[in-house]
Amino acid sequence: MSEMVIEIEGLRKSFGSHAALDGLDLRVPAGSVFGFLGRNGAGKTTTIKHLLGLIKADGGSARIFGETVADPSTNAGIRRRIGFVTEDKDLYPYMTVDGIIRFTRPFFPGWRRDLEQQYLDLFDLPRDKSIAKLSKGMRSKLMLLLAISHGAELLVLDEPMEGLDPAVVEQLLRELVVITAEQGTMIFFSSHQLADVEQIADHVAIIDAGKTLVCGQLDDLKMNYHRLSVVCSDEPPSDIGRLDGVVSVRRTGRMLSMLVSHNAEIIAARVQQSSGAAVERFPVTLKEVFLEHVGINKCSG
Amino acid sequence: MLWLKAWLETRWKIAYAFVIGAIVVGAPLWAAKGAHAGDPRGLIMNLLEGILFLVFLVPIMLAGSGIQTASSTRPGAREKGSAGSTLFTLSLPVTRTRLFVVRTIIGALETSAVLTLVLIAAWLLLPPLRVGAHDALGLFAVVVSSNLFVYAISACLSTFCDEGWRARLSLLVLMAVVILMRSININIVGLLVVASPLFTHQIPWMTIIAACVFAVVVLTIALIIIQKREY
Numbered sequence: 001m002s003e004m005v006i007e008i009e010g011l012r013k014s015f016g017s018h019a020a021l022d023g024l025d026l027r028v029p030a031g032s033v034f035g036f037l038g039r040n041g042a043g044k045t046t047t048i049k050h051l052l053g054l055i056k057a058d059g060g061s062a063r064i065f066g067e068t069v070a071d072p073s074t075n076a077g078i079r080r081r082i083g084f085v086t087e088d089k090d091l092y093p094y095m096t097v098d099g100i101i102r103f104t105r106p107f108f109p110g111w112r113r114d115l116e117q118q119y120l121d122l123f124d125l126p127r128d129k130s131i132a133k134l135s136k137g138m139r140s141k142l143m144l145l146l147a148i149s150h151g152a153e154l155l156v157l158d159e160p161m162e163g164l165d166p167a168v169v170e171q172l173l174r175e176l177v178v179i180t181a182e183q184g185t186m187i188f189f190s191s192h193q194l195a196d197v198e199q200i201a202d203h204v205a206i207i208d209a210g211k212t213l214v215c216g217q218l219d220d221l222k223m224n225y226h227r228l229s230v231v232c233s234d235e236p237p238s239d240i241g242r243l244d245g246v247v248s249v250r251r252t253g254r255m256l257s258m259l260v261s262h263n264a265e266i267i268a269a270r271v272q273q274s275s276g277a278a279v280e281r282f283p284v285t286l287k288e289v290f291l292e293h294v295g296i297n298k299c300s301g
Numbered sequence: 302m303l304w305l306k307a308w309l310e311t312r313w314k315i316a317y318a319f320v321i322g323a324i325v326v327g328a329p330l331w332a333a334k335g336a337h338a339g340d341p342r343g344l345i346m347n348l349l350e351g352i353l354f355l356v357f358l359v360p361i362m363l364a365g366s367g368i369q370t371a372s373s374t375r376p377g378a379r380e381k382g383s384a385g386s387t388l389f390t391l392s393l394p395v396t397r398t399r400l401f402v403v404r405t406i407i408g409a410l411e412t413s414a415v416l417t418l419v420l421i422a423a424w425l426l427l428p429p430l431r432v433g434a435h436d437a438l439g440l441f442a443v444v445v446s447s448n449l450f451v452y453a454i455s456a457c458l459s460t461f462c463d464e465g466w467r468a469r470l471s472l473l474v475l476m477a478v479v480i481l482m483r484s485i486n487i488n489i490v491g492l493l494v495v496a497s498p499l500f501t502h503q504i505p506w507m508t509i510i511a512a513c514v515f516a517v518v519v520l521t522i523a524l525i526i527i528q529k530r531e532y
Contacts, residue, residue, distance in 0.1 A: 055531040080394035
């Protein structure tokens with residue numbers, strides 16, 4: 001079993017009567033590019049803020065690099081090994097690009113000037129430009145530059161592609177892949193842009209209402225999840241939704257469609273046996289898995 | 302580098318503070334110069350009233366920016382409740398204690414520097430104010446300790462208020478604290494005007510110490526709030 005960089009167990013956090021995290025579990029293996037998926041308000045940013053020590057959980061535990069994040073004495077040390085890109089991409093508007101680089105550099109003894117220059121050139125960031133005059137896309141690039149140049153072992157990116165134009169998204173995604181390959185940097189990024197996640201992530205977790213619904217390797221997920229489709233001449237078995245592995249069942253007229261997370265062959269055989277019709281099996285996309293799990297497509301006939 | 306951030310955040314406010322200092326202290330002094338030609342007491346009273354105004358205004362202007370205050374590159378972000386650049390600051394490998402201590406020390410030094418320079422300017426420009434070293438030291442000690450007293454209140458409020466609310470609440474809390482302190486004979490306002498060392502020729506050490514202790518207690522409360530605050 002590979003070493004875990006982030007380990008979260010039963011994390012709970014409420015804001016008033018609203019439970020933002022409701023027993024969240026997460027295990028992020030070393031060396032992974034981890035897509036942290038959920039709808040708006042699912043608890044992604046709350047989880048990230050807890051990992052960075054910005055908020056305190058009501059219960060459960062979280063560790064990064066084996067250190068407890070709730071312990072203020074170790075949290076600054078953890079942050080030295082992490083590069084963080086915030087959702088808002090807000091930096092100090094009274095500094096220039098060069099100013100914020102010079103400000104950030106002394107906090108990180110392992111600062112890489114070669115990477116700093118490389119990404120300034122690659123992202124076309126003028127050193128003398130005021131941060132107040134940078135677009136959101138440019139600020140995203142600058143934050144990424146700051147995170148990469150300090151030699152972070154783990155990049156934590158909160159909705160990194162939010163509000164960016166497709167060209168910038170494509171460039172950032174490409175660079176994230178390069179960073180992982182060349183620097184060995186792990187990436188943990190939250191998003192609800194499923195195509196972006198599918199493009200670069202090798203592990204994913206889907207959360208909703210502060211709970212983990214799915215967590216694992218993206219390839220395993222694609223291999224195990226299937227859509228089963230059958231045209232029923234009679235009523236389908238009434239207990240079909242309760243079979244182990246059935247995520248959702250949808251019926252449109254005589255057409256029965258099921259998303260299954262595992263046991264696809266057993267379930268297909270069971271349905272075929274009771275309906276007498278051939279069951280077709282289709283691969284599914286991450287988008288389908290996401291939508292079915294968070295309930296958007298859930299309905300039964 | 303945290304000191305540089307603190308300085309960059311408040312440098313323009315310091316410039317404004319100097320301009321206000323020049324107007325608040327300079328104008329009444331200039332107007333009163335002829336009227337009080339034979340009576341330096343009136344001139345001194347005008348100066349002290351100007352300084353009293355500055356002691357209340359400058360710390361409120363300069364306290365607050367830092368880890369606890371949102372600074373956003375997006376217009377209107379603060380109105381939307383965004384944490385702004387605070388999240389970036391807190392993601393740096395620095396403890397909140399260090400962030401707060403550096404920001405507080407820089408702010409207190411800035412406010413003290415503004416007031417000290419105003420005092421020096423008044424001393425240089427107005428010969429009747431060139432009192433003895435003992436009285437000048439007394440006035441300096443009273444002004445700096447009163448400044449710390451006001452600064453601590455405003456800095457504490459900045460741990461949970463945004464800039465606009467901090468300024469308004471600072472004035473309200475200060476009024477309440479000043480009234481409370483008068484009732485227990487620690488009268489900062491009186492020290493800065495009618496009971497000034499320039500008139501009494503005594504340094505009110507007990508009141509100065511009380512103001513400094515009060516500032517330390519309030520700043521400690523502010524630090525506890527910062528440690529517990531969620532962003």
